[in-house]
Amino acid sequence: MSTLSIIGTPIGNLEDITLRALKVLAAADIILCEDTRTTKRLLERHDIQVKTMSYHVHSGLARQEEIINLLKDGKNLALVSDAGTPGISDPGSELVRIIRQRFVPELKTGELKIEAIPGPSALTSALSIAGVSCADFTFLGFLPHKKGRETLFNEIIGSERTMVFYESPHRIMKTLDSLITFGTLDNPKTVTICRELTKIFEEVVTGSAREIKEYFEKNKEKVKGEFVVIVSVRL
Numbered sequence: 001m002s003t004l005s006i007i008g009t010p011i012g013n014l015e016d017i018t019l020r021a022l023k024v025l026a027a028a029d030i031i032l033c034e035d036t037r038t039t040k041r042l043l044e045r046h047d048i049q050v051k052t053m054s055y056h057v058h059s060g061l062a063r064q065e066e067i068i069n070l071l072k073d074g075k076n077l078a079l080v081s082d083a084g085t086p087g088i089s090d091p092g093s094e095l096v097r098i099i100r101q102r103f104v105p106e107l108k109t110g111e112l113k114i115e116a117i118p119g120p121s122a123l124t125s126a127l128s129i130a131g132v133s134c135a136d137f138t139f140l141g142f143l144p145h146k147k148g149r150e151t152l153f154n155e156i157i158g159s160e161r162t163m164v165f166y167e168s169p170h171r172i173m174k175t176l177d178s179l180i181t182f183g184t185l186d187n188p189k190t191v192t193i194c195r196e197l198t199k200i201f202e203e204v205v206t207g208s209a210r211e212i213k214e215y216f217e218k219n220k221e222k223v224k225g226e227f228v229v230i231v232s233v234r235l
Contacts, residue, residue: 007117096114140156142166168227169226190206191208
């Protein structure tokens, strides 16, 4: 039997990894990585010496076939992203979909197993420290750069649910501008931004979109790292 293990890895602090994840990584024949350099830092930190292979958004059909053949040969593979849980806003979900389509009989008989090794997620980490209502929320991943962007911001502002999405440092100010533009007086929103999660300079900033934009304009050195943006109904 071969196994594909989907492993959550640290989003910042390299200590944030489960004992089970370390055990499975050490036992794998090959670790599939979004960026082998990033993963090797994690492996070196925990003294794991396993062969790595790149698998990322630009990996083509040839790499997918190579992975499929490794599973056919009975290899145990571990899939990790640069940070967090694979499949959440990264190409891991596409690989799992393809493997599930190609190995239907093997998955039914148990010749192949796809298992989840739970771990860190920027989404749940941000919600846990934001102090907003999250019994009912919608996760949007990374927002589109152009097509459908206006429609999506209207949806974010108009929703009674908490809306959560990821944003990059070079687009965060533009996103705050959009939240200001599409905001309405009769449905005021609180915006919470979590950045540098689990790292030394972890920060949570809460206020209106305008207040947060002004904050980052005054503290331009903080416009770096990955951002989790949470838009919630103002209480």
